[in-house]
Amino acid sequence: MNETSEKKYSLEIFPKEIEELKNTIKTASTKIMEEYIERMRKTWPDRPEEMQYFDEIAKFWGTREKEIVEAREEGKKVIGYTCMFAPIELILAAGAIPVRVSSGLYDPVKLGNRVVPVEVCPVVRSTIGVKMVGLSPYLELSDALITSLTCDGMTKLSEILSDYKPVWTLCPPRLKDSEQSISFWKEELKAVKEKIEKLTGTKITSSKLKSAIERLHRATRAFRRLQDLRKGNPVIMGRDAMLVNQTLMWDDVERWTQKTEKLCDELERRAQGKVWACPLKTPRVMIAGTPIIWPDNWKLPNLVEEANPQGVIVADELCSGDRFLYDPVGVDEWTMEDMFNAVADRYLLPSTCPCFTSEDGNEDRVNWIKARVEERRVDGVVYHVYRGCMLYAMEYMRIKKVLDKINVPVYYLDTDYTREDVGQIKTRVEAFLEMLKSRVEF
C-alpha cells in the first residue's frame, strides 16, 4: 500500500514515540530471548552443541535478519504468512523467502490494545502492536503477506495489516470434506499463486514447483525424524524440540534441514548410548491448543520443564509445533496440475485446526491427539488457551471427554500475553505434574 492511501484501522503515532517504543521493547525482548535460551541450557546441562545453531537463528535481530536483508537487496522477495495454511511450496517455487509473522512477543500487546479491545486474542493484538512500531524484522521485511481467514481474530487482523502491506487472503472453507470446498480452496490457492508470480516476476513452472516440493519433503523428513525421536525415552527436552520446530518459520529451509538432520544424528547416538535428557520417570506431557510462539510464549513450556516435579514435553498439537510440517505433499504424477492439487490437499485436508467442523465433530483433530497420546506415551495433556481464543476454548470439552475415556488427565490452562500470572500458573502446573508423577510411579 502506498503512503497516501487511507489507513482504515491504524493510529498515527509520532515517529519519535515509535522509535522509543521499538527500542525499549527490542532491548527487553532480546534479553528475554537470551535468558530463555540460557534457562533451556540449564535444564538440560549436556544440551547438544548442534542446538547452538538454532539458538542463533532464534534471536530475532541477528544473523537471519541480516541474511534476509541481503537477499532482498539482491532482488529476492520475502513473503510473510500468519498461519500454516499459506502454501510454502508455492512461495519457495517462485524463489521467494517464506517467513511466519504472527507474533509471540508480550510487550507489543499494549500497543495493539489501542486498536482493538482487550477481549481479542493476544496473538492478534501483539501482531498489530509489532507492526505499529515496526518491531519484527520478518514482518517489516515482507513484501507481501498471506493471511488466512480462519478465526475471527485472523480475519480482522488481515484487514488491519492491509494498512501497511499488500495482503493476500486465503479463506479456508469451514467444511473440508466436500467437493465444493476443495474446488473453492483450489481457486483460493490459484489466486495466491498468481499474485506470488506477479510479485516475484517468476513463473512457477512445473520443474520449479517440483524442486520446491522436494525441498520441503526433505525438510518434512527431518522434521518428522525429530518428532519421532520424542516417541521413546526422552533424548531431547520438549522446549528444545519446539525451538527447532519454530526456527523453521523464518530460517532457510535447506540449511534448517541439514542442521536438524545433524541434531537428529546426535540424538540417535545418545539414544543408543542410553543418555537421556531427563530421568526416565519424568511425567510425559503433551501441549494441545492455541499456538505457542517464540519467544515470550515460552512461559508455559518453561514452567512445565522447570517445575518441581519436572515434566517433559514429548508432543504438542500446535500449528506452530508438531503439526507445522508433519504432513508431506503426496504427489501422484508430477504434472503441474497434480502437483498443485497435491499442495492444495496438503494444506487443507490433514489440518486439524478447530476452525473446521464436520458431522462427526472435528474428528480429525480428536484422532490426531489420540494418535499422538498413544505413540508418544503421553501421561497428561495441558490444554493451552489464550483468553479470546474462542475456537480452541470451545473445543476443550470435546477433547476432554475423549481423553477421559482413554484415561489421560487433562488440565485446562487459560492465559494471556502477560507475565503477571506466572506465579499463579506455576502452582497449578506443579500440582498437575505432581498428580501425573504419582500416576507414573504408581
Place this chain on the structure above:
Amino acid sequence: MLLEIISELLKLTIFAGLALAGILAILIWKKNLTTKVTYLRTFVQVVAMIAFFYIFSYTTWLLLILVVIFAISIVLGRFFCGWLCPFGLYLDLVAVIRKTLNTRYWSLPEKLNRSLHILRYLLLVFFIVLPFMLGPIEAWQWSLAKFLMGPFKPISVLLGPVEPLIIPWESPLKLYGLSFSYPYASIITFYSGENFALINTFIFMALTLASSFVVRRFWCRFCPTGASLAIVNRFRVFKWIPFLRLSKVEEKCTKCGICKRVCPVQVTDVYEQKGGDITTSMCMLCLRCVEMCPYEDCLKLSMAGKTLFKSRNWLEPSKIT
C-alpha cells in the same frame, strides 16, 4: 514346428530378461519408496502376461483357466486385477505414456464411477446368466441365445482380458511370423467375419487405449471379469472368504486425501471409511494407496490376519548427508 517353438521361447526369454533388467535398473536408480510397489507390480504383471502366453499354448481348455482364476480370486479377491491381468498391464502402460507426455488424467465424477461399477455386474449377468436362462427355453432358436452361447460365450468373455499380445494361435494380425492379439480380439474376430475382424479389433483397441489414456484404467471400471472377481468382496456374507484384506487404523489417518487422489480406479472408501476393514469390490488391491499413505501403519494389507505390507513414512529413506 519344434524350431518355431524354440525360437519363440528364446524371444520371450530375452524379452522377459530385458524387462526384468530394466525394472531392476529403475528400482536401483529410483530409491523413492513411493514407487517401489508400483514397479514390483509392473514386474509381476509382465511375468503374469508371459505366463498366460504359456498357459494358452499348453491348454486349449479355457474353462480350466477360468476356474483357476476364480479360485485365485476367492482367496485373493481382486488381487488378480491389480497384479496379474494382462489387460490391466496394457492400460497401466498407456498411463505411463500419458505421464511421459506430461498430460493429466481426467477424474470421473464419483456418481458416474459408481454407476460404471454397477454396469459391470449387469454385463456379467448378461453374459453368464442369460445364456443359461435362454438356453433351455427355446433351445437354439433364439438368435440372442445363439449369439450369447456362440462367440460371446461366457468363458471367452470372462477370459477376454487375459489374452496376451502375442498368442500361440492363428490371428488376423501377423508380424514377423508372430501372431498378435489383444484382449477380446478373438471374440471380436469370431463375431466379425473375415473382412471386418481386423478393422473391428483396431477400433476396439483404439477405443480402449484412448479411453484409458484420458481416464486411468477406464476399462477396469466396468469390466465384467472384474465383476466376477469382485463378487466375494461385494457382499458382507462373503466377507470371510478372501484372505487378502485392506484395513485402516482410524486414529492414524489424518484424512490427508492422498489415498483418494492416487487411486487409479478412484476408490473413495479408503479415504471416507473410518477405519477397520476397507476392502471393497471396486478396489483391485494395487496397493498404490498403501504405498502413498505417509503415516506409519495407517493402511495395511493383510492376509489371513498377517500383515503383508503397510504404509510408512516414505520420506524416511532419502538420507541426506
